[in-house]
Amino acid sequence: MPIRMSGMISGLDTDTIVKQLVSAQKLKYKKTNDKQTLLTWKQEKWKDLNTKLFKLYTTDLSKMRLSGNYLSKAVTSSNDSLVKVTGDSTAPLGSHKITVNQLANAQNVTGAKISVDKKGKEVTNNTTLQDLGVIAGDGKNTVITIKNGTKEQKLVVTKDTTLNDFVESCKSAGLTANFDTSQKKLFIGSINSGEEYKFSITSSEVDENAAIALQNIKDMANYSGLDTAGKSAVDSAVNTLRQLSDAELTALYEHANDSSYKPTTDAESKQLSALKTIQNYALSKTQADSKTTAVNYAKGEAETNVLNSLTGGYQESDANKMQNLISYVKSTNSTLTDADAEIVAKKLDKQNYAVQKNIEKEAEAAIANGTLVLGEGEDAASYAQAQVAGLSQVELNSKFQRLVDIEYASSNIQQKQQEKYDSLYNDQKIQDIKSAVNNNISSYKTELDKGAAGAGVLGALGLGEIDGTATTQPPSGSDAMVVVAASNSSITLDGATLTGTSNTIVANGLTITATGLTTAGQFISINVANNSQANYDMVKNFVKSYNDILKEMNTLYYAGSTRDYAPLSDDEKASMSDDQVEKWETKIKDSILRRDDTLGSLTTAMKQALQSSVTYNGKQYSLAAFGITTSKDYTEKGLLHIAGDKDDTAYSTSADKLLKAFNEDPDAAANALAGIAQNLYKTMTDKMSSIPNVRSIYTFYNDKEMATEQLSLKKKIAENEDKLTALENKYYKQFSAMETAMAKLQSQTNALSGLLGTSS
Incomplete structure (x- = not known):
């Protein structure tokens, strides 16, 4: 908005006058705004x-x-404490009889107490299974297999496998699992009730090559550096791939190398995704390692170049200075031996000399162009020496690093860094990494398939071999594993026996929820009527x-x-x-x-x-x-x-x-x-x-008609605002012309008064 200096000659309040002149037109346009x-x-x-x-x-x-929607039914039960029933529109009207024969159970396992390991240490989630006694024969590894319906997890026990790893494997198989640190017992259970959801936990032995192959896979995928989601993705991928046949794995490796290949089934898509998950993690790690190596190499080259260019006449400092440097090095790293500290001190001494020579070079240039004037008897060398003497070792280190950073940023060093990276990470390296992943997956799967059954080591975890069918109930007062087998619910409705995996059974339009068993000869009456x-x-x-x-x-x-x-x-x-x-x-x-x-x-x-x-x-x-x-x-x-x-x-x-x-x-x-x-x-x-x-x-x-009218009104309002602005500018222009004319008139009057000897 322009700043107007108006009314300077006339003394008029131009802004108010213009506002009043425009207001009449503005009032006319308000009707459009109101609409x-x-x-x-x-x-x-x-x-x-x-x-x-x-x-x-x-x-x-x-x-x-x-x-x-008018066909809803009202259902009443003669014993809501044992059976609750609701009905939909198809429920048959009349009376029905129900007996509850069996309630559904989810399989649950409670392990025996395991308070201390073989070394006498208290058992925690971080206790290794081998310390608990899960030990295989020479050249072998124990494999714990957890099967839950279609899900299966195999845990290869190594020296690093912990109790928590076993718990997480159970969870990955879709079970609830926990090691209670206060009770010192394992609690494992199925999420769902019914025989369909029974699970088994068994042990076997495999050649140690299985563990080696699995560790290779994890190392390549940077497993230890992944977050929980990343580790879970790798575990899931390994579990998916190890269940494939040799022929399926071979075909999968070929498809993964073909960027144009499209999976034909959901299962194949999942398998291909699993393989690429591990390969991509491995490639990411290799790429990151290659970048780090290339950067370190380039920085080393930059440091060498700096030292070579500035330390041509270097001679080691006197013993006193060297001892001070050694003391400094030890203060920054007390674990160094005297010999190692001396090596580092000599390196720092040479770097300090490079910093001094660089200051000397800069001083010579400054003296030459007149930006630095030294006192009598001073030269660039003495100036540099004095400058360095006033710096702490930390400041000297910083100045040397600055020189290295400048050299590192040079095109020559950057080109060397890129060449180094290209030599470490290229198409051939990518293919080698993928092949290494594939080979270890195949090796892991092959060794697992050779597993010998019956390792019988689960007792060390307070468990036993669990087949998912038997109920184990130890004598009262004893501390042993307890297994509650999975079971289906069973009811009799009007003489027909019905079963289900849960305690809620849906049949003939009725939803029957059993909460307790009927006694011999007892039945529960339910009545179905229209729900008026x-x-x-x-x-x-x-x-x-x-x-x-x-x-x-x-x-x-x-x-x-x-x-x-x-x-x-x-x-x-x-x-x-x-x-x-x-x-x-x-x-x-x-x-x-x-x-x-x-x-x-x-x-x-x-x-x-x-x-x-x-x-x-x-x-x-x-x-x-x-x-x-x-x-x-x-x-x-x-x-x-x-x-x-x-x-x-x-x-x-x-x-x-x-x-x-x-x-x-x-x-x-x-x-x-x-x-x-x-x-x-x-x-x-x-x-x-x-x-x-x-x-x-x-x-x-x-709504569309109104929207069209809105657009038309908004356009009209914008046009009106433009007209008001133009009108306002017109009035200001006219008043400005008037002020100019009055100024000229006043100037002429003052001049005439001066000629006549009068004052205005």
């Missing part, structure tokens, strides 16, 4: 109303229009939702007039309090849809749809047939009431026709009410169908 504001408020009000209408359409109305109350509640919920939205629509349509109210300008808002502004705008917004044609048409159509009747089995039904009517109070404007509704004070004492209809003729009530609701559903569907350039689908108002 845009009112349209925005109208869009907001319709958007809010549309959301509520659509919610009615998709929830309570959608439920009520489908006759199948649920149907009544569904209709009542619809009526409430419909009344809520209709009441709002009536309020909006019949709102009082606000003809004398217009949106406030910025100046008007500035002269009012926030509360006054809010009340003013709320009054306008509340009447924004007054006598709106679209709203009126929609309200009338919805009322008419619910006043319609339908025919079922040759008989006509309307809402009134079920005691659902409008009030005689015209001010309610079509709100519905249910005769006998206990929550409706005016109608609570009337005969409850709706509940009676559901009890006496549920089919007729369901089909008739669903038909009337369908009429309203169709009406609302038609009212929110899409019309090109007018309204979008699922929209009850002309």
Whole structure:
């Protein structure tokens, strides 16, 4: 915005005058601004109303229009403490008998206590399995196999394998597992109940080459440097690949090398992803190692270049200085021997000399160009020597490193670094890494396949060989492994035996949940009946939702007039309090849809749809047939009431026709009410169908038409603002011309007065 220095000669308040001149035109343009504001408020009000209408359409109305939703059943049990039953629409009406023969169990294993290892140390999650006694024969490794349905994990026990590794392997197989450090016991269990989810834990022996191959895979993939998710990904990949046949692995290796190959099955895609996971981790590690090696090599070259260029006349410092350097080195690393400290000190001495020679070179250049003037008897060499003498060893190290960094950044060194990296990481190296990964995977799989069964070492973990079928219950008071076998639930329904993996069994439309066993000869009676109350509640919920939205629509349509109210300008808002502004705008917004044609048409159509009747089995039904009517109070404007509704004070004492209809003729009530609701559903569907350039689908108002009008108004407002700016500039230009003319006139008057000998 330009800064105007106006009224300097005339003394007029030009800004105020221009503002008043422009205000008349601004007031004319305010009508367009008001239209845009009112349209925005109208869009907001319709958007809010549309959301509520659509919610009615998709929830309570959608439920009520489908006759199948009236088929819910009410089920009662003679003994809820043993059996709880619910029924869907297909549940057979009448009485049924149930006995509970067996409850479902999840397999659970509780190990014996393992307090100390073979070395007498307290057992923790970090205790190794070998220290616990899981030891294989010479040249062998123990393999613990955990099978849980289709999942299988094999844990090759090495000298580093811990109790926590065993727990994590159980978890990877889909089990719950924990070593309780207070009880010193392993707790292992299936997540799901039923015989289908039994698991086994067994041990065997394999050649130690399996452990070597697995360790090679982990080393190449930088396993120890990965986070938990990365380690889990490698473990999962190894487990997937070791289950493949030799032929499948060979084919997989070939496919992994073919970038154009597309897996043909989900299983193959998973296998290919597993192989590439390990290969990519291995390649990432090799690439990172190659970069580190190349950088270190280049920095070494840079340091050598610096020393070679600056230490041509180097001679070792005197014994006193060398001893000081040795003391410094030992202070930074107390573990160094005297001999090693002396080697480092000699290196630092040479670096210090290089720093001094560099300062000397810079001083010579500065003296030559006149930027450095030395005292009498001083030269560049003595200047450099004095400078170095005033620096600490830390500062000298920093200056030398700066010289190395400058040399390291040179194109020559950077080229050497790239050449070194290229020699370490290239296409051939990438292929070698992939081949090494593949070879170790194959070796690991081959050695595992050779495993000899029956290592029998799980007792060292407080466990035993677990086949997943037997229940092990030691004598009372003894400390031994306890196994609860997986079992299915079993019930007898009307003479038929039914089983399930959980204690909830679904059959013939009934959902039966057993919580206890029946005794011999005992049965539980259940009764299935139509759920009249649920149907009544569904209709009542619809009526409430419909009344809520209709009441709002009536309020909006019949709102009082606000003809004398217009949106406030910025100046008007500035002269009012926030509360006054809010009340003013709320009054306008509340009447924004007054006598709106679209709203009126929609309200009338919805009322008419619910006043319609339908025919079922040759008989006509309307809402009134079920005691659902409008009030005689015209001010309610079509709100519905249910005769006998206990929550409706005016109608609570009337005969409850709706509940009676559901009890006496549920089919007729369901089909008739669903038909009337369908009429309203169709009406609302038609009212929110899409019309090109007018309204979008699922929209009850002309949103597209309003959006087009908004764009037109915004364009008009922008044009008006440009016109106001031009008009304002025009007035300022005119006043500026006037000021210029008055200044010239004053100058001429002053000159004339001077000639006549008078003063202004």
